[in-house]
Amino acid sequence: MDIVIELPDDPARPAYQRLAEAIRESILGGRFRAGERLPPTRVLAGNLSLARNTVLEAYAQLIAEGYLAARHGSGTFVAPDLPDRAFRAESIAANVARDGQGAPPRLSGFARRLVAGEVPTAIDEETQRPTDFEFRYGTPSFDEFPIDAWRTLTKRVLDYPPKELLGYGPTQGLPQLREALARYLQRSRGVRCDANQVLVVNGSQQALDVGARVLIDPGDVVAIEDPGYRGARAVFQAMGARVMPVPCDNEGIVVDAIPDEARVIYVTPSHQFPTGAVMSASRRLELLARASRTGAVIIEDDYDSEFRYEGRPLAALQGLDEGGRVIYTGTLSKVLLPALRLGYMVAPPSLQPAITGAKWLTDRHVALLYQAVLALFIDEGHFERHLRRMRKVYETRRSTLLTAFAEHFGSRAAITGTESGMHVLVNIQGVSDADSFIETARASGVGIYSARSYYLGSPPAGASFLMGYSSVNEDGIRRGIEILAKVAGTRP
Incomplete structure (x- = not known):
């Protein structure tokens, strides 16, 4: 029996799936009858x-x-009763749509705020196709990840898995990882905590979400830096908070401008995002005093303080806190790999029960295998060796970026945030249309990102761009900046 079947034109899918779809459609369309x-x-x-x-x-x-x-x-053979069932289902669906009973379910206020565009996210950037020279901020150098050590430790854990890896684990995180993180934070960041205060989370974004859930009711005022991190702003707005932008200067958030009614104050004191300003010790004490006076809770986002190149490193704001008013959050996504989705938060003992409960409701606990491997990775010294190595790598790339901008743009490019981190903020004078500049640069193989969306108020004159240098090697940085200079119409 000759039979003509046209397979869907979708070469990305296996041929057997396309053939199955074609036969299925023929059955539902009546070409093949029941029992045939x-x-x-x-x-x-x-x-x-x-x-x-x-x-x-x-x-x-x-x-x-x-x-x-x-x-x-x-x-x-074609199954004897399937076509009738399928056609009946299609008929019911058509009747429901005709009778107007197919209206979408009512959304919550939280969901309405999300779909109405009231909550800014970086999803649009995350779906951008990578360019040849991708200056995306916060992306570590994948080529430098110590994959051999990670593979060896993973094999060790899998060869002799502890019992807690075979079932549900503690919501706060594996005890051995929490202890390793507490020791690391104490010696490297001056954080005052013990393992009982450490909660392992799926990246710092989840830490912000959990913190917001236990601190904010709809209508509460949250003070955030302006400019500031969109992911934090999105969390607070999704919770229904009244987000109040507070200006920043070269020492970070301006404390006198924080409204007294702010229930939560969100800051990035070690490397203000995105300007790179470092909050001075006196400003930190001023901020803590204000929080104590008004009863606010401070969320300290210490997202990339491991990489500091100039001046003495300052201890975490949390280490100065005497009143239990600071929640400290950090991430390993930028230090190791974003795909691991590992972060941590250190909260005052008074908030621990609520925060642990909110975490349990969200996803119970972080993947136990990664936790066990990371605990060994820290305890056996791999983590801090990796950090020391990456500081040198990123410092070289930072210097290359600054030299390339000086060579190709001269005084037209004002750069801030050079003391630490994995990105800088670049303001280029003479670029009248930032969006067109970005589009032309991407077409030329260079990925750059506007800083405009990080400002709730008015951005500075000129075109500002957030430029990460951690995932581009030195040759790529030089070539990428040279291309940007041509796009901008400047000459070396």
């Missing part, structure tokens, strides 16, 4: 110029779905 025998696999394969295994897999999938039935010694 289909051609033998060898015959159909010859008719369609397909491998016989492709037809076998397609038949097997349709049998599993209930569209076909195999009779031993007789062949493969």
Whole structure:
């Protein structure tokens, strides 16, 4: 029996899936009737110029779905009752749509704020196709990740898995990881905590979400830096908070401008995002005094303080807190790999029960395998060796970036945030249309990102760009800045 079937034109999908879809549509469309025998696999394969295994897999999938039935010694047949059921379902769906009963479910206020565009996110940037020279901020150098050490430790954990890895784990995180993180934070960042205060989370974004859930009711005032991190702003707005932008200067957030009614104050004191300003010790004490006086809670986002190149490192704001008013959050996404989705938060003991409960409701706990491997990675010294190495790598790339801008742009490019971190803020004078500049640069193979969306108020004159240098090597940095200079119309 010759049979004509047209496979969907979708070469990205396996041929057996496309053949199964074509036969399924033929059954639902009435070309193949209930009980009708289909051609033998060898015959159909010859008719369609397909491998016989492709037809076998397609038949097997349709049998599993209930569209076909195999009779031993007789062949493969269309299931006797499926078409009627399918047509009945289509008829019911059509009636529901015609009668107006197919209206979408009512959304919560939280969901309405999300879909109405009231909550800014970076999803648009995350879906951008990478360019040849991608200056995306916050992306570590994948080539430098100590994959051999990570693989060895992972194998050790899997060869002799502890019992807690085989079931549900503690919401706060594996005890050995919390202890390792507490020791690391104490010696490297001056954080005052013990392991009981450490909560392991899926990146610092989840730490912000959990903190917001336990601190904010709709209508509460939250003070944030302006400019500031969009991910934090999005969390607070999604919770229904009244977000109040507070200006920043070269020492970080201006404390006198924080409204007294602010229930939460969100800051990035070690490397203000995105300007790179470092909050002075006196400004930190001033901020803590204000929080104590007004009863506010400070969320300290210490997202990339591991990388500091100039001046003495300042201890975490949390280490100066005497009144239990600071929640400290950090991430390993920028230090190791974003794909690991590992972060931590250190909260005052008074907030621990609520924060642990909110974390349990969100996702119970972070993946236990990664936690166990990371605990070994820290305890055996791999983590801090990796940090020391990456500081040198990033410092070289930072210097290369600054030299390239000086060579190709001169005084037209004002750069801030050079003391630490993995990005700088670049303001280029003479670029009248930042969006067009970005589009032309991407077409030329250079990925850059506007800083405009980080300002709730008016951005500075000129075109500002957030430029990460951590994932581009020195040659790529030089070439990328040279291309940007051509796009901007400057000459070396």
